[in-house]
Amino acid sequence: MxxxxxxxxxxxxxxxxxAIGELLIITTNITSARILVTFVLVGVFLExxxxxxxxxxxxKAGINVPIVGFGASLAKxxxxxxxxxxxxxxxxxxxxxxxxxxxxxIGFAFIFSLIFRSHTKN
Amino acid sequence: MEDVKRNEAYNxxxxxxxxKTKAWPTLFNSFWVGGLICVLGQGINDILLLIFPYLSQxxxxxxxxxxxxxxxxxxxxxxxxxxxxxxxxxxxxxPITGFSNSITSPSVEFKSEGIIxxxxxxxxTIAGPVxxxxxxxxxxxxxxxxIIGLFI
Numbered sequence: 001m002x003x004x005x006x007x008x009x010x011x012x013x014x015x016x017x018x019a020i021g022e023l024l025i026i027t028t029n030i031t032s033a034r035i036l037v038t039f040v041l042v043g044v045f046l047e048x049x050x051x052x053x054x055x056x057x058x059x060k061a062g063i064n065v066p067i068v069g070f071g072a073s074l075a076k077x078x079x080x081x082x083x084x085x086x087x088x089x090x091x092x093x094x095x096x097x098x099x100x101x102x103x104x105x106i107g108f109a110f111i112f113s114l115i116f117r118s119h120t121k122n
Numbered sequence: 123m124e125d126v127k128r129n130e131a132y133n134x135x136x137x138x139x140x141x142k143t144k145a146w147p148t149l150f151n152s153f154w155v156g157g158l159i160c161v162l163g164q165g166i167n168d169i170l171l172l173i174f175p176y177l178s179q180x181x182x183x184x185x186x187x188x189x190x191x192x193x194x195x196x197x198x199x200x201x202x203x204x205x206x207x208x209x210x211x212x213x214x215x216x217p218i219t220g221f222s223n224s225i226t227s228p229s230v231e232f233k234s235e236g237i238i239x240x241x242x243x244x245x246x247t248i249a250g251p252v253x254x255x256x257x258x259x260x261x262x263x264x265x266x267x268x269i270i271g272l273f274i
Contacts, residue, residue, distance in 0.1 A: 010164045011157040014217070018156020019149050022212025026145050032215045032224065033248040037255045039216060044259045048266070061164035064183055065190065066156070066216045067252075073183075074256045078264030087268055094260030101218065102253065104188040105195070105225045106245065112199035113229035113241045 006060065013062030036067055043071025047079070073097045152213030155206065159217045163190055187218050194219035198226040224248035 021035050030038075046052040052072040055063050063069055077097025081089030095102070167186040171177060177185070197203040203223050207214040214220055225245050232244040246253075 007161055007164060011161050014160025015153040015157025015213075018159075018210075018213040018216045019153040020212075021156075021216035022149050022152035025212055025215075026148065032220070033251050035212070035215055036221060036224065036248065036252045040252055040256045041259055044256065044263060048263045061160045061167060061186070062157075065160045065163035065187070065218055067218055067221055069183075069187075070218060070221065071256055071259075074260035075263045078260040079267050082264045082268045082271065090261050090264035090268055093264055094257050098256075100184040101187050101191060101221075104191045105222045105249065108192050108195035108222070109226040109229050109245055110241060112195050112226055113233050113245075114237075116199035116201075116230055118231045118233065 009058060010060050010062040013059040014065060015062075017063065017066045017068065039067045040071035040074070043068035043073075044075040045071075047072040047075035052076075070098060070101060148211050151209055152211045152216075154213070155210035156213035156217060159190075159213070159219055163187075163217075166190070190217070190219050191222040194222035195226045198223045199230060203227075221249065221252065224252075 017039075021039065024030060024035060024038070025032075043052065046055065046068070052063070052075075056069075056072075064072075074094040074097060077095070078090065078093035081093025081096065083089070085092065163186050166189050167182050170182050170185050171179075174182075194203055197206070203214065203219070204227065207220075207223065214223065225248070228244040228247050229241045232240040234240060235244075
């Protein structure tokens with residue numbers, strides 16, 4: 001029962017975050033690149049003011065799977081690296097924390113673009 | 123004066139021509155599709171923690187995101203994700219799968235222009251700004267925390 005409630009929260013919060021994105025698209029006609037940038041910045045901000053972890057505790061994948069989580073782990077990496085490595089951490093922290101996601105996105109995109117053809121033209 | 127009038131007429135014409143998305147159905151679709159993608163992520167995360175109990179929550183999230191990115195990249199390659207995107211709008215853009223889609227989609231699309239100028243350059247048309255803004259803002263946050271750390 002508890003796990004069902006957990007998944008319900010994930011569904012509701014994740015869905016709401018996505019619906020906010022859609023609402024931004026409908027009302028302001030902004031492009032998907034700007035949506036993604038906006039949500040990443042929101043994530044960075046939430047982590048910077050130390051709120052993200054509290055949301056993540058009950059929202060789980062509902063906030064970590066949306067790109068907000070990507071922004072939060074960028075900021076979390078930078079903050080953590082500054083604490084352990086000092087000034088150097090400003091440069092190394094963010095990308096170290098998100099290296100897995102970025103490398104996966106680039107790597108799989110490269111492989112699949114070699115394998116598959118464009119579908120829009122035919 | 124005439125210019126203003128003409129511009130107004132043009133704007134009205136454009137407004138008529140732009141396809142109107144019906145707000146409520148797309149909002150609802152993006153809500154449940156986005157929610158389902160998050161539930162899928164939670165499911166992958168829970169299964170990973172079940173199989174590898176020694177995994178920390180942070181590395182479990184990293185693995186989950188990589189699997190989601192793989193799935194989205196594959197679905198984009200076979201042309202399914204763009205269909206989901208037409209149906210769900212924000213529900214397919216906001217999750218990390220949308221980020222993956224925004225990298226794979228143009229690189230498949232511009233494959234015909236060659237590996238360097240097609241795939242590698244176009245790959246970052248949408249992801250580029252996301253990574254730039256993300257990295258720069260995280261550096262800013264790091265800098266602020268470093269300065270705060272000097273005084274505490």
